[in-house]
Amino acid sequence: MAGAGDRKLVLFSHHQPFSLLDVNQGPMLVKWLQPLLDAQKIFAWYWGHEHRSVLYDPHPGYGLRGRCVGHGGFPEARADLSAATPSDDLGSQWKKLAAGQNSPGALVLDTPNLYIPGFEQQFTPHGYMRLDFNDGRLSESVHAPGGDTIYSRDLV
Numbered sequence: 001m002a003g004a005g006d007r008k009l010v011l012f013s014h015h016q017p018f019s020l021l022d023v024n025q026g027p028m029l030v031k032w033l034q035p036l037l038d039a040q041k042i043f044a045w046y047w048g049h050e051h052r053s054v055l056y057d058p059h060p061g062y063g064l065r066g067r068c069v070g071h072g073g074f075p076e077a078r079a080d081l082s083a084a085t086p087s088d089d090l091g092s093q094w095k096k097l098a099a100g101q102n103s104p105g106a107l108v109l110d111t112p113n114l115y116i117p118g119f120e121q122q123f124t125p126h127g128y129m130r131l132d133f134n135d136g137r138l139s140e141s142v143h144a145p146g147g148d149t150i151y152s153r154d155l156v
Contacts, residue, residue, distance in 0.1 A: 001036065008043035008156060009036075010138070016047045016068060018103040021054065021079055025102065037062040044138070044155060046131075051076030052124050053109035053142055055094075055151070060104060065155060067140070069129040071109065076124040081110050090151060093125075115145065 001009060015026040017033075026049075036042055040063040048070030056066035070076075084095035087107055099105040109127070112120035127150070132139040142151040 001041065004041070008138070009041055011042050011045045013045070013047045015049045016066070017045060018056075018059075018066065018100075019050060019054075019068070020056075020097045020100050020103045020106055021052060021108065022050050024049075037064070040064070046129070048072070053127060053129070054097075054106050055108075055142075056106040057099070057104040060099075066104070066106075067129065069142075071124060071127050073126055075113065075116060078110065078122060078124050079108075081108065084108070084110070093150065109142065109150070 013029065015029055017026050017030050019025050030037065042062065042064045044065045044067065046067045046069055050068050051070045051074045052068055053071045054068035058065055081095045084097055086092040087094035087096055090107065093109060093111045094107045095110045097106045097108055109125055111125045113123040113125050114120055115126055116123050126145050128143050130141045130143060136156065137154060138156045139154045141149050143149055
């Protein structure tokens with residue numbers, strides 16, 4: 001990491017540094033990486049511990065863009081997000097979550113899972129995220145299992 005120079009650092013891990021939907025957060029990860037976090041050296045952090053798609057706002061203290069991208073295939077019970085408001089920009093499939101004590105606000109993908117017949121309403125949707133690194137740019141997109149793009153954005 002010391003050799004990164006001015007390049008933006010993107011971190012991938014299984015466990016998360018923070019979460020709005022899981023009480024099993026990653027305090028040890030944060031402890032071990034505290035110097036990098038405090039210095040805002042990590043630009044983006046992608047993890048998959050939770051089986052959901054969650055796009056966090058930039059962290060107010062660390063500046064990083066957190067992404068939970070664990071919705072690749074293992075069923076996860078849907079949280080009750082009935083009080084959450086739909087995203088103005090991305091539509092009703094994305095719900096806005098307010099910031100928590102240790103987590104920035106976020107958008108969470110919340111639709112029925114059409115791949116679990118008879119239990120569609122009980123489980124979070126499946127899908128995947130694609131990252132494109134091209135000439136110093138980083139673009140991310142979230143896709144439904146069939147490949148349809150349901151979110152796309154340039155981060156850099």
